[in-house]
Amino acid sequence: MKETSESRFKSWQPHTRDFMDCIFCKIVKGENPSYKVHEDKDFLAFLDTNPLNPGHTLIIPKKHYRWIWDIDNLGEFFEFTRKVAKALQKSMNTEWVVCDSVGMLVLHAHFHLVPRFKHDGHREFLDSKAVKNIPKEEMENIARKIRGSF
Numbered sequence: 001m002k003e004t005s006e007s008r009f010k011s012w013q014p015h016t017r018d019f020m021d022c023i024f025c026k027i028v029k030g031e032n033p034s035y036k037v038h039e040d041k042d043f044l045a046f047l048d049t050n051p052l053n054p055g056h057t058l059i060i061p062k063k064h065y066r067w068i069w070d071i072d073n074l075g076e077f078f079e080f081t082r083k084v085a086k087a088l089q090k091s092m093n094t095e096w097v098v099c100d101s102v103g104m105l106v107l108h109a110h111f112h113l114v115p116r117f118k119h120d121g122h123r124e125f126l127d128s129k130a131v132k133n134i135p136k137e138e139m140e141n142i143a144r145k146i147r148g149s150f
């Protein structure tokens with residue numbers, strides 16, 4: 001089906017998609033591959049496969065929630081996110097790590113953590129079209145480097 005502004009609008013309304021075919025739930029269950037960087041019993045961090053910069057990481061609760069604001073232990077989610085942000089600062093050699101929540105394309109609550117650099121193709125805000133083409137081997141190296149920075 002061709003995506004129109006109307007279908008796009010419908011797709012991000014709550015309850016229009018069943019979480020059974022949620023791509024993030026599949027990653028949690030190990031049914032879809034991912035470049036994991038960190039996890040605990042409730043939360044998971046893995047690299048975005050359409051990275052806006054090297055080290056672009058997604059943070060999700062393992063349980064399916066539609067919005068960040070629905071997460072029961074939201075404080076712990078923020079603490080987990082901070083740990084990952086600190087590891088990104090260290091491993092990607094930048095203090096500038098931004099956090100974003102949009103909630104449109106995948107209807108499973110998630111934060112984007114994106115390390116920023118000088119002249120990285122973005123302006124004040126991230127440009128969603130400035131996706132970096134990073135080969136699989138390099139993605140694996142980046143994930144390993146972040147995992148080693150906790």
Ligand SMILES: [Zn+2]
Binds near residue numbers: 023107
């Ligand atoms: Zn889900």
